[in-house]
Amino acid sequence: MKKHITIALFLVSIVSFSQDLAILKYKGGGDWYSNPTALPNLIKFCNANIDTKMNEKPETVEAGSTDIFQYPLLHMTGHGNVFFNEDEAKNLRNYLISGGFLHIDDNYGMQQYITKELKKVFPNQELKELPSNHDIFKTSFSFPKGLPKIHEHDGKRPQAFGLFHENRLVLIFTLESDLGDGWEDQEVHNDPEDVRLKALQMGANIVKYAFEN
DSSP states (O other), X not given: OHXXXXXXXXXXXXXXXXXXXXXXXXXXXXXXXXXXXXXXXXXXXXXXXXXXXXXXXXXXXXXXXXXXXXXXXXXXXXXXXXXOOHHHHHXXXXXXXXXXXXXXXXXXXXHHHHHHHHHHHSTTOOOEEOOTTSGGXXXXXXXXXXXXXXXXXXXXXXXXXXXXXXXXXXXXXXXXXXXXXXXXXHHHHTOOHHHHHHHHHHHHHHHHHHHHO
């Protein structure tokens, strides 16, 4: 028992004092590596605008690795299938309840897969839509209507869903927004500058929230 408590405290200390983020690599065939310029651009924006000091080249960590405990924030994206085996689901759960935070950004087509796989991580929970007045929409930049729309997919409104542990938001799933596309180099999607700015500002809100809660 004492050993388990020591390990838990060690994991909490890592995610509490580190200030970096990493890309989450997962199984199932989905393109976890999509939007390669997105996170470097978001990191540069955060370092310049919300006083973070993150490494501008994000590392990649696997869902089943203890390496995830080195980062207070993991980012996950893609278009297709996602699969967590039992060990990966347990590892992610331990990470999240020990102080970690996961942002899942649907690049289009993830919803049906990630919803099912998250039940392995938190079997007794359902994703809950976050209200527009949640703190994550106003940590640094104000989004009074909630999650901004960056790219059009199916004509649906953007939604942000969350999972909680002991009243702490530990995961946000952004849907019908595609923040990552807005973070990419301008020439990739030719988004107007004001749209890219909204995406980066919302991303900075997520980073700040994850680092402070």
